[in-house]
Structure formats: structure tokens, C-alpha cells
Amino acid sequence: MPAPPSAPLSDTRIGLLGAGQMARALAAGWVRTGLAKPGDLIAYDPSDAAFEAFTASVGAGVVRAASAAEAAGADALLLAIKPQYAAEALPAAIEGLRPETLVVSILAGTTLSTLAGMLPAGQPLVRVMPNTPCLVGRGASAYALGPGVADAQGAWVEALLSAVGFAAQVPEPLLDAVTGLSGSGPAYIYTIIEALADGGVRAGLPRKLAAELALHTVAGAAEMVAQTGEHPAVLREAVSSPAGTTIAGLGELERRGLRAALVEAVVTAAERARELGRG
Ligand SMILES: NC(=O)C1=CN([C@@H]2O[C@H](COP(=O)(O)OP(=O)(O)OC[C@H]3O[C@@H](n4cnc5c(N)ncnc54)[C@H](OP(=O)(O)O)[C@@H]3O)[C@@H](O)[C@H]2O)C=CC1
Numbered sequence: 001m002p003a004p005p006s007a008p009l010s011d012t013r014i015g016l017l018g019a020g021q022m023a024r025a026l027a028a029g030w031v032r033t034g035l036a037k038p039g040d041l042i043a044y045d046p047s048d049a050a051f052e053a054f055t056a057s058v059g060a061g062v063v064r065a066a067s068a069a070e071a072a073g074a075d076a077l078l079l080a081i082k083p084q085y086a087a088e089a090l091p092a093a094i095e096g097l098r099p100e101t102l103v104v105s106i107l108a109g110t111t112l113s114t115l116a117g118m119l120p121a122g123q124p125l126v127r128v129m130p131n132t133p134c135l136v137g138r139g140a141s142a143y144a145l146g147p148g149v150a151d152a153q154g155a156w157v158e159a160l161l162s163a164v165g166f167a168a169q170v171p172e173p174l175l176d177a178v179t180g181l182s183g184s185g186p187a188y189i190y191t192i193i194e195a196l197a198d199g200g201v202r203a204g205l206p207r208k209l210a211a212e213l214a215l216h217t218v219a220g221a222a223e224m225v226a227q228t229g230e231h232p233a234v235l236r237e238a239v240s241s242p243a244g245t246t247i248a249g250l251g252e253l254e255r256r257g258l259r260a261a262l263v264e265a266v267v268t269a270a271e272r273a274r275e276l277g278r279g
């Protein structure tokens with residue numbers, strides 16, 4: 001099997017080191033969009049439960065590697081373990097790596113330079129920060145190319161990420177901020193959806209209806225920003241009648257600091273990514 005990117009995406013075998021939440025979201029997204037077949041994916045994860053969940057999401061036919069080295073023998077290797085385990089897990093994978101194998105890391109905080117120090121000299125390496133909505137084709141990912149990566153390999157990564165959502169190439173120092181915003185961001189939005197639904201219930205709505213209205217309100221508002229191209233403030237003003245309900249609700253959000261809380265959440269998560277990178 002030729003190494004990426006000379007092979008068509010669909011003919012490239014992708015090894016995965018770690019088959020947990022994020023590996024599952026990416027792999028299932030690739031299969032869902034027809035970019036990969038389950039049999040193209042060879043995953044190593046010591047956890048039976050994680051591998052079973054991986055197979056259930058991605059599809060029958062995914063290959064369970066018996067060792068990290070076996071997964072690393074694919075055409076590209078996705079590093080999808082926790083950053084804290086990298087130093088311990090990578091030596092076993094390196095035994096199976098070929099010099100041309102493209103290593104794609106999604107480890108929060110772990111820099112290209114740290115990873116390169118753990119891999120054979122000259123190993124092509126890309127650092128990516130995806131997010132779990134890749135599972136449904138609505139991911140938001142950013143990536144930075146390592147020094148030895150050919151343009152065509154960068155294009156391969158861009159295609160891999162674009163298949164499951166938005167993707168942007170960035171200078172590596174921005175990736176910790178990306179982690180704080182879009183990597184962790186789905187969790188902030190799930191919290192907002194949950195809280196809106198709770199508010200609906202407090203205001204008297206049945207729980208199921210409140211949950212549906214909260215979900216569709218968030219999805220619809222995001223789609224309005226995407227489709228109209230308007231600044232969110234313009235769209236917010238269009239909802240806010242003078243002396244109306246919305247301005248009363250917004251006042252409460254300002255008093256209770258929602259805006260500042262979200263800003264600080266992103267900044268604090270980005271700082272945590274930097275801390276993880278320092279080991
Ligand atoms: N979850 C997210 O939203 C995002 C996560 N990331 C990054 O993705 C990476 C994975 O995160 P996530 O998927 O959430 O984590 P998970 O814990 O869900 O997945 C990691 C998996 O790796 C397994 N594992 C542990 N040791 C090894 C090993 N030596 N070899 C192979 N597999 C091993 C774990 O098993 P066990 O549980 O038994 O230890 C677990 O099943 C992290 O580096 C994270 O920073 C990036 C973007 C978003």
C-alpha cells in the first residue's frame with residue numbers, strides 16, 4: 001500500500017493509537033463520509049470497552065491491532081492517546097513506524113517539537129486540534145505542519161479534516177488557543193443547551209419540549225450566523241425589541257457575567273493546554 005498522500009484517501013490505511021472519544025469521532029466521521037472503509041482503520045487500544053465502542057460507532061470490519069507497532073505499520077498513524085501517556089506509549093509504536101509514515105497527533109498541548117523528540121529523526125509529523133462534532137460532519141479543526149511534511153501530505157491532512165467539518169491551517173503557537181476555543185468548546189455549548197432547557201422547565205415548559213427548543217434555538221442561531229454572514233451583535237439586536245423580553249433576558253446574562261465567563265473559559269482552557277504541553 002503506498003504511503004499518503006500518493007494513495008487516494010480511500011486506499012490509505014490509517015492506524016490509530018488510542019480508540020477513545022476523539023479517535024471514534026474522527027474515524028466514524030471518515031467512514032460516514034465515505035472517505036475510509038472500516039477495514040482501512042487499524043486501531044490499538046488496550047481497553048476492550050474502548051475498542052468495542054469504537055467498532056460500534058465506526059462499523060464492523062475495523063481492525064484491532066494486537067500491538068501499538070502493528071497500528072503504526074499503517075500508511076498514516078493518528079496519535080489519539082491522552083497527552084500524559086505519550087512518553088510511555090510512543091516507544092512501542094515506533095517499532096512499527098516506517099520512515100515515510102505520516103504521524104498525525106491530536107494530543108492537546110503537546111508540541112511538534114516535543115513529539116519530534118519522541119519519534120525517529122525526520123518522521124513527518126502534523127499536529128491537529130479537532131473536536132468531537134467531527135462525528136457528525138460538523139467538526140472544527142486546526143492543524144500545523146511539522147518541518148518535514150511535504151505540501152501534498154499537508155493537503156492530505158486538510159482533506160481528512162475537511163471531510164468531517166471546518167479545517168484551517170494555523171501557525172503552531174495558535175493551537176493552544178484553538179484547543180481552548182473549538183477543542184473544548186463543544187462542552188461549553190452542551191452546558192448552554194442544558195441550562196437553556198432548565199430555564200424553560202423553570203418557566204413552566206415540559207422537559208422534553210424545553211430540551212427540543214433549546215437544541216433547535218442553538219442550532220438555528222449558529223446557522224443564522226453562518227448563512228447571513230452578519231455579525232452576531234447585529235442578529236442579537238434584531239431579536240431585541242425596545243422594552244421587550246429579550247433585552248430583559250440579556251440584561252440578566254450581562255449582570256451574571258455570561259460573556260466574561262465564556263471568555264475566561266477559553267483562556268483558562270488554552271492555558272491548561274500549555275500546561276499539558278510542559279508535561
Ligand atoms: N475528547 C475531545 O473532545 C478531544 C480530545 N483531544 C485529544 O485526543 C486525545 C484523546 O482524548 P480522548 O479521546 O478524549 O481520550 P480517551 O480517554 O477517550 O481515549 C484515549 C484512549 O487511549 C487508550 N490508551 C491508553 N493507553 C494507551 C496506549 N498505550 N496505547 C493505545 N491506547 C491507549 C485509553 O485507554 P484507557 O482508558 O484504558 O486508559 C483510551 O481508550 C487526547 O490527547 C486529547 O487531548 C483533542 C480534541 C478534542
Ligand SMILES: O=C(O)[C@@H]1CCC=N1
Binds near residue numbers: 108179183184
Ligand atoms: O479536555 C481535553 O483535554 C481535551 C482536549 C480538547 C478537548 N478535550
